[in-house]
Amino acid sequence: MDLKIDKLYSSPLKRTIETAEIVSTASGNEIVTDNNIMEINMGEWEGISFQTFMSQDPELFKMFVQCPANVKIPGGEKIINFHNRIIEWLDKILQMSDNTVALVTHAGVINTILCYVLGQDMNSLWRFKTENSSLCEIFFNGNSARVMKINDTTHLTDDLRGLKLGAGFSKGESNA
Numbered sequence: 001m002d003l004k005i006d007k008l009y010s011s012p013l014k015r016t017i018e019t020a021e022i023v024s025t026a027s028g029n030e031i032v033t034d035n036n037i038m039e040i041n042m043g044e045w046e047g048i049s050f051q052t053f054m055s056q057d058p059e060l061f062k063m064f065v066q067c068p069a070n071v072k073i074p075g076g077e078k079i080i081n082f083h084n085r086i087i088e089w090l091d092k093i094l095q096m097s098d099n100t101v102a103l104v105t106h107a108g109v110i111n112t113i114l115c116y117v118l119g120q121d122m123n124s125l126w127r128f129k130t131e132n133s134s135l136c137e138i139f140f141n142g143n144s145a146r147v148m149k150i151n152d153t154t155h156l157t158d159d160l161r162g163l164k165l166g167a168g169f170s171k172g173e174s175n176a
Contacts (some may be wrong), residue, residue: 006099011038020104026158036089038105043076069122117145
């Protein structure tokens with residue numbers, strides 16, 4: 001991929017830092033970590049696989065997938081607070097720069113940004129497919145945004161494309 005990056009941001013969690021280091025090496029950019037772009041805090045659901053969650057409470061799981069904004073995560077971050085954290089960070093970055101910014105972060109963060117730029121509410125949060133190491137490209141121009149790519153994995157080798165890592169709510173350092 002031949003894209004000039006002016007600034008490289010990453011969530012401080014381990015797997016995103018490992019990916020950001022690859023981008024940093026290829027682009028020559030220093031990594032700027034920011035807690036504001038960490039994944040949603042899943043509270044008591046941290047460390048639980050999707051399969052376990054589905055089997056323990058299929059109705060709640062269905063509601064969380066279909067209408068996440070209407071679900072209270074026990075001991076976790078409210079969806080509206082998560083949304084506000086991400087969008088406030090995005091707005092700050094957009095005001096600071098009209099250059100190319102790369103963001104290495106998590107599916108929930110990416111999907112929140114997609115909901116925002118596409119005018120969707122947070123009940124659309126899980127309607128986007130976001131694979132590990134996939135690219136999402138959004139072109140911002142003033143008050144408008146144009147989504148150029150979602151879940152692009154063409155830069156990955158065949159053996160890495162579609163690799164499933166951590167299908168569930170991960171804890172701390174293993175969070176993706």
